[in-house]
Amino acid sequence: MNEETVRSIVAQVIEKFQNINMSEKQVPIAVSARHVHLSKEHMQILFGKDYELTKKADLSQPGQYAANETLTIAGRKGSIERVRVLGPVRSSTQIEISQTDAVKMGYEPPVRQSGEILNSSPCVIFGPKGSLHIEEGLIIAQRHIHMNPEDANLYGVSDGDLVTISVKSERPIQFDQVLIRVSDRYKLEMHIDTDEANAAAIHTGNSGVLIKKGFLHNE
Template sequence: MDHQMVQSIVEEVVLQLHQAGKPTPSVPIGVSARHVHVSREHLEVLFGSGYALTKKADLSQPGQFAANETVLLAGPKGSIEKVRILGPVRGATQVEVSMTDAVRLGYRPPLRESGDTKGSSPVTIVGPHGSLYLTEGLIIAQRHIHMTPQDAMVFGVKNGELVSVQTSGKRSMVYDKVLIRVSERYKLDMHIDTDEANAALLATGDAGNLVQSSDDAG
């Protein structure tokens, strides 16, 4: 089935949903704990020359996995042990933590989209073979939703757009400024950190609904 045919089918489904007055599908939520993305060079510094990550479990996004390997993060006020590395290796090393984690380390990292580490906080990473000090690379990840282009059409959003997501339950909450990230490589999933999940008593596998764009929310 070619892309044009898929697009036509999705557009027809969206039209039928609107005509029937039915809401668009919910978004599955994944809670992202503190973790490290590591470059090939830094992996070898931490674990030894020629070292390769070993898979512990697949993640929600195709091709991504939680590795068996963990490291220690250190800052001016404290450290955090057994922080998991996520694979595969990347072009640059990046550490994502919650605000609670950052306070424990003694830093106030910026809120950033994954990959945007310029001018972010420093951090020390310690592995079994060696350690390294990053002058930048520690961030708090902006909450976001991974989508395929077909998902984006169903929800009526585009890459880079900011939306709001309503959750339900005993501590229902509206998350605003949720970044939409669209790629054929993605699978539908909203990522929030542990602080955000704990505030709403959410766990991986829960779901939310897009309610409006953040721009419209004022």
Template sequence: MKIPVGISGRHAHLSQEHLEILFGKGHELTPMKELSQPGQYASEEKIDVVSPAGKVIEGVRILGPVRKNTQIELSFSDARRAKFDAPVRSSGDIKGSGAAKLVGPKGTVEISEGVIVADRHIHFSLEEAKEFGVKDGDVVSIKVGGVKPGILGNVLCRVSDKFRLDCHLDTDDGSAFLLNTGDTVELVK
């Protein structure tokens, strides 16, 4: 069975508090484009992210809706180039992760943790997880076909009734295997 792929570029998830510091009191994100997961969207708003070494990544898009904790997701290439200490983590697992300064049009925020390289993962609905024989937290591999075929390991399975089938890879993995959003991969256990 085929699994659709979504290639994810650098992006930010902000808490409401940080959103208001960066964009002004009472600011709400402006949805621009729906993402593959229900209720998730890319917003019009962007911020600059500054590493502790002073290197700047400009124009990092904010994804909505707002979250409890602010988190910046970079590719390993981004993190290395801008000198961020960004461990590979699951979304939301930010304890002890990298620090950054966030710059918006109305203010700045210093975060002591929250910069990560997102792990490879597949979103499954409850029904899709049964079809594929996986449980939340399982770690699998995926097979990539095409011109540069191969196997990607350490792919986390995330299962929820709020999810829709989609394999999320960052731009580094996408480039290495010549994958684009909308391409498909196969599950290998």
């Protein structure tokens, strides 16, 4: 067997395994617990003038981290303590909770993409140095997948697409209308909240399979 034939066989084997891998477009999953993103202005109200967040641990998405700081959030019926603040600071304050949390607080926040807080639910936030009432900013985060452009090209999707993800677990489930978010700053990962994870016995580190492309988010 000559060298050219060997190279041809090796190339065919590699292509075969790549095709097998892409026939099941695996997406790692992370479970996102309730958390708060703060604006600089609101951070100083809650923690004091010129306060800076302190890092507890890096998150999977580049540049994002869990801070040591926690807050109490309150609604019409109840409150939730020790809600983790995530950094760095943002232009607007946003609080992401689960439906179970919403029932406890007495609110009906909309399911929204992160950053889309217009006409979302209000919330009261208590910090060690002060408190504030925000008129909007409380949401239930829409399940989504972070991808960089290379991932998106490989998986055949674009920013704003909605896809279906199938997850095999002790309680198999299919997630429809999963939003694709594409950026150079992202690492491949699907984010679901604790309610979604508990319903399907999913833990961070599990994975799902992208089984079909849905329709454009803005259609």
